[in-house]
Amino acid sequence: MNVIIATVLVLVMLVAAIAALIFKDLLNAVIASSVVSLIAAVIFYLLQAPDVAMAEAAIGAALVTAIFIIAIRRTKRFEE
Amino acid sequence: MRRIIAIALLAIIVMGISLAVREIPFGKTDTKVGEYYLNEGREETGAANIVTSVVVNYRGFDTLGEIAVLFTAAIGLGAVFGSRKKRKVAEEVEKSSLIVYTGCRFLFPVILLVGAYIFIYGHLTPGGGFQGGAVVASAFLLMYLTCRGKRVRDKSNKVVESLGGLIFVGMGLVGLVIGKGFLFNFLPKGEFLTLFSAGIIPIIYIAIGFKVGAELAGVLDNLIEESK
Numbered sequence: 001m002n003v004i005i006a007t008v009l010v011l012v013m014l015v016a017a018i019a020a021l022i023f024k025d026l027l028n029a030v031i032a033s034s035v036v037s038l039i040a041a042v043i044f045y046l047l048q049a050p051d052v053a054m055a056e057a058a059i060g061a062a063l064v065t066a067i068f069i070i071a072i073r074r075t076k077r078f079e080e
Numbered sequence: 081m082r083r084i085i086a087i088a089l090l091a092i093i094v095m096g097i098s099l100a101v102r103e104i105p106f107g108k109t110d111t112k113v114g115e116y117y118l119n120e121g122r123e124e125t126g127a128a129n130i131v132t133s134v135v136v137n138y139r140g141f142d143t144l145g146e147i148a149v150l151f152t153a154a155i156g157l158g159a160v161f162g163s164r165k166k167r168k169v170a171e172e173v174e175k176s177s178l179i180v181y182t183g184c185r186f187l188f189p190v191i192l193l194v195g196a197y198i199f200i201y202g203h204l205t206p207g208g209g210f211q212g213g214a215v216v217a218s219a220f221l222l223m224y225l226t227c228r229g230k231r232v233r234d235k236s237n238k239v240v241e242s243l244g245g246l247i248f249v250g251m252g253l254v255g256l257v258i259g260k261g262f263l264f265n266f267l268p269k270g271e272f273l274t275l276f277s278a279g280i281i282p283i284i285y286i287a288i289g290f291k292v293g294a295e296l297a298g299v300l301d302n303l304i305e306e307s308k
Contacts, residue, residue: 050206051131058214
């Protein structure tokens with residue numbers, strides 16, 4: 001059961017990572033990369049590393065996303 | 081031509097990494113030091129969370145280095161953004177709606193409490209200074225996004241940050257004077273699995289929590305101030 005959940009999560013993570021590369025709208029790309037972080041946190045938790053999971057969820061999914069969005073606000077939203 | 085070279089280089093790198101990774105025995109404890117920490121860590125440091133005992137006690141000096149890296153990054157950002165004249169933003173921006181504002185005021189102390197719990201209980205439950213500090217900073221992020229116009233006071237932020245660093249280094253130096261070396265655990269270990277146990281570990285982790293929280297909140301403050 002755990003293996004199935006982990007496999008699905010890793011596949012979603014891969015899709016989100018590729019989407020973050022492809023999207024021309026940088027706001028969408030940032031959200032996709034925060035999905036990668038969030039799923040990474042869940043996988044860390046499944047692998048019994050709650051300390052790392054906490055750090056990944058708080059920093060990767062929350063703070064880094066916010067900082068990227070602030071940076072996008074100051075620059076351009078769309079990639080040529 | 082360039083593309084062919086790039087693909088060839090990529091193939092070489094992939095081969096090298098896969099050859100190296102294949103040799104690593106994942107999931108086995110072949111290293112002596114890891115086994116030692118797992119078996120003796122609880123007795124030796126008195127902390128139930130072995131990750132914490134490694135981060136703060138066995139590898140405490142490395143943690144000081146990590147703190148220094150974060151400190152340098154925050155100072156660099158402050159030097160780039162903080163030197164410009166701070167604009168008054170409170171009047172210009174649109175006020176957030178009543179529901180959002182009330183929700184933020186309700187959630188802000190709760191998130192702060194969760195962050196404080198994570199770093200105060202770092203030696204008993206998963207988490208610690210870095211994680212708790214990041215959660216505290218995300219509470220400030222929520223405040224910046226909704227309760228606009230409210231700001232962390234620059235001076236108190238810097239005081240908290242400096243005090244956190246000073247307590248960490250001070251505890252290490254006291255250990256150097258009293259005991260065997262820098263960050264020596266000189267306080268009594270106390271009763272296992274209680275809040276007041278594990279000697280200097282909780283004190284240092286609380287200091288780290290305050291320092292990381294103040295630093296990350298300061299970074300967000302600088303960036304948001306500049307982006308308006």
